[in-house]
Amino acid sequence: MKTVAQTVIEADHFYTIAAHTGNVIQAVEGTKEAGTVRLGKYEHKPEQEWSFIRVGDGVYRIRNRASGKLLDLTMTGTANGTWLHLWEDVGGTSQMWSVQPTPEGIPVEVYCFTRETDWVAYEAVQGAVFDHLFAVLPDFGLRPYQRSSDRDPQSSES
Numbered sequence: 001m002k003t004v005a006q007t008v009i010e011a012d013h014f015y016t017i018a019a020h021t022g023n024v025i026q027a028v029e030g031t032k033e034a035g036t037v038r039l040g041k042y043e044h045k046p047e048q049e050w051s052f053i054r055v056g057d058g059v060y061r062i063r064n065r066a067s068g069k070l071l072d073l074t075m076t077g078t079a080n081g082t083w084l085h086l087w088e089d090v091g092g093t094s095q096m097w098s099v100q101p102t103p104e105g106i107p108v109e110v111y112c113f114t115r116e117t118d119w120v121a122y123e124a125v126q127g128a129v130f131d132h133l134f135a136v137l138p139d140f141g142l143r144p145y146q147r148s149s150d151r152d153p154q155s156s157e158s
Contacts, residue, residue, distance in 0.1 A: 009099070014049035014065050016042060024048050025071075027064040027086055035067055035086035058098050061089065070095045 009015075017025040023039040026048040042048060046066035053061040062071040069086035073094040077083070089095065116122045137143060 009052045009054070009060065011054070012051070014051050016048055017050055017062075018042075025050070025084075027067050027069070029067055034088075035064075035069055037071065037084050037086060052099075055096060060097050060099070061095050062097055063089075071097065 019025075019039055021039070022042075024042045025037050026040045026045065028036045028038055028047070040048070047064065049065040050071070051063045051065065053063055055061055063069070064071075064086060067086055070089050071084055072087035072092075074083040074085050077094075087095070114122060114125050116125055134144060
C-alpha cells in the first residue's frame with residue numbers, strides 16, 4: 001500500500017477535494033478575511049481548486065485558488081463535526097492538514113480531456129490512456145485496486 005510519505009503533491013499545482021459522493025469542496029466568498037465552504041457539483045471553477053502548501057512531512061496548508069484563503073477549522077475546533085471555513089493565513093494549527101491513506105491506499109482520480117467526439121475514437125483514446133497508466137503503476141510502487149460491491153454478481157436479486 002502506498003503511504004502518505006510516498007504521495008507526491010506538487011507545489012504550484014491545484015487539486016479538487018472530493019467527498020465520497022463525488023461532490024467537491026468549493027469556496028464561497030464571504031467577508032474580507034473569511035469565507036465559507038460547501039460541497040457542490042464539479043464545474044471546473046477556481047473556487048473548486050486547491051493548492052497544498054507543504055509545512056512538514058505529510059502536513060499541508062490548503063489554499064483556495066480563487067480567494068487565496070486557507071481551509072480552517074471554525075473556532076480552532078478539533079472534534080469530529082467541527083465546521084470548516086476559509087480564513088486568511090494566520091499560521092495556526094487549525095490551518096494544518098495531513099493526507100491520510102484509507103485501508104486501500106490513497107485514492108487517485110484521473111481526469112482526461114479530448115476534443116474527440118466520435119464515440120469509437122473516444123473509447124480508443126480512453127483505452128490508450130488507461131493502458132499506459134496501468135503499465136507505469138509499478139514504476140511508482142503502485143498497484144491498482146477496485147473495491148468490490150457487497151452484491152453477489154451471480155445473484156438474481158437487484
